[in-house]
Amino acid sequence: MELICPAGTPAALKSAIEAGADAVYCGFNDETNARNFPGLNFSRDELRKGIALAHGRGAKILVAINTFPRASAVDIWQRAVDDAVSAGADALILADIGLMDYAARRHPNQRLHVSVQAAAANPDAIAFYAEAFGARRVVLPRVLSVPEIAEITRESVCETEVFVFGGLCVMAEGRCSLSSYATGKSPNMQGVCSPPSHVAYEQTAEGTTSRLGGFTINRFGVSEPAGYPTLCKGRFSTARGTGYIFEDPVSLDATTLLKGLRDAGVTALKIEGRQRGRAYVESVVRHFRHALAALESGREADIASLKPFTEGQASTLGAYRKTWR
Numbered sequence: 001m002e003l004i005c006p007a008g009t010p011a012a013l014k015s016a017i018e019a020g021a022d023a024v025y026c027g028f029n030d031e032t033n034a035r036n037f038p039g040l041n042f043s044r045d046e047l048r049k050g051i052a053l054a055h056g057r058g059a060k061i062l063v064a065i066n067t068f069p070r071a072s073a074v075d076i077w078q079r080a081v082d083d084a085v086s087a088g089a090d091a092l093i094l095a096d097i098g099l100m101d102y103a104a105r106r107h108p109n110q111r112l113h114v115s116v117q118a119a120a121a122n123p124d125a126i127a128f129y130a131e132a133f134g135a136r137r138v139v140l141p142r143v144l145s146v147p148e149i150a151e152i153t154r155e156s157v158c159e160t161e162v163f164v165f166g167g168l169c170v171m172a173e174g175r176c177s178l179s180s181y182a183t184g185k186s187p188n189m190q191g192v193c194s195p196p197s198h199v200a201y202e203q204t205a206e207g208t209t210s211r212l213g214g215f216t217i218n219r220f221g222v223s224e225p226a227g228y229p230t231l232c233k234g235r236f237s238t239a240r241g242t243g244y245i246f247e248d249p250v251s252l253d254a255t256t257l258l259k260g261l262r263d264a265g266v267t268a269l270k271i272e273g274r275q276r277g278r279a280y281v282e283s284v285v286r287h288f289r290h291a292l293a294a295l296e297s298g299r300e301a302d303i304a305s306l307k308p309f310t311e312g313q314a315s316t317l318g319a320y321r322k323t324w325r
Contacts, residue, residue: 008040008274015282020289023060032080033064035274036191048087060090066115068096104133114138123155143319150264159267164254166272175232182213194230253315
């Protein structure tokens with residue numbers, strides 16, 4: 001299985017390659033990618049240099065152009081496609097159907113991957129992207145169990161890529177719309193989820209209260225780690241009580257499921273974290289490089305070494321086990 005690793009900066013890209021990434025995914029420093037934060041992402045020149053560096057080391061570069069264009073500014077997204085192809089990208093990661101159509105017609109020889117943002121989670125949806133646009137790989141949403149992934153892989157003509165570590169972000173089912181409502185900036189269109197400018201923390205004798213766009217997202221006890229306030233990881237009060245009805249503010253870690261994912265026919269394993277620093281990238285990539293080597297030799301992988309890099313110092317198998325069902 002290929003190891004697909006994140007890079008939010010040229011330095012992180014270099015670290016990912018040196019740590020053993022088979023491919024690195026990154027995006028331009030504008031609203032065409034879903035991690036559009038200040039100080040992150042690549043200029044056109046930085047991308048060209050990054051691709052040259054990767055190709056010189058035998059690695060690939062996948063360019064994420066995975067937000068949805070506004071009707072009044074489609075040219076920004078089309079230019080991103082053209083510039084990524086011109087720079088020598090090994091694949092484009094796209095979510096919008098119109099943009100995928102543009103890429104397929106304008107650059108028929110360019111390899112296209114279906115972004116997780118497209119939420120293609122069944123064989124019929126995947127077949128549509130493959131037949132209509134020649135998509136070669138689909139990044140599956142983080143809502144599927146391993147048996148479901150195996151069934152999809154058996155019935156699909158596309159390669160499948162799944163997330164194995166990092167933020168447990170589904171990017172579907174209206175959750176990004178909640179964040180957009182609270183801040184006025186859309187993760188799906190501007191690539192901005194819970195922008196720092198809208199985040200506030202209040203310290204009290206009882207602990208910490210976190211807010212997003214003026215909305216209280218969570219309250220933490222004095223000794224409880226305070227997670228970053230994203231709406232889908234907030235604590236909600238319902239008829240069944242107060243708790244995390246979407247996702248806990250912890251990280252996904254599927255190290256223990258690598259054999260099952262391999263047996264399910266998965267082509268590539270993806271690490272989330274383009275907004276994280278070089279130390280995170282290097283350590284997580286090396287961990288999974290070693291875990292894959294252990295898998296090939298029949299040894300047990302170290303499952304404890306990533307705790308310092310998890311959100312809230314805790315991890316979960318998320319939808320892979322679907323304990324919430």
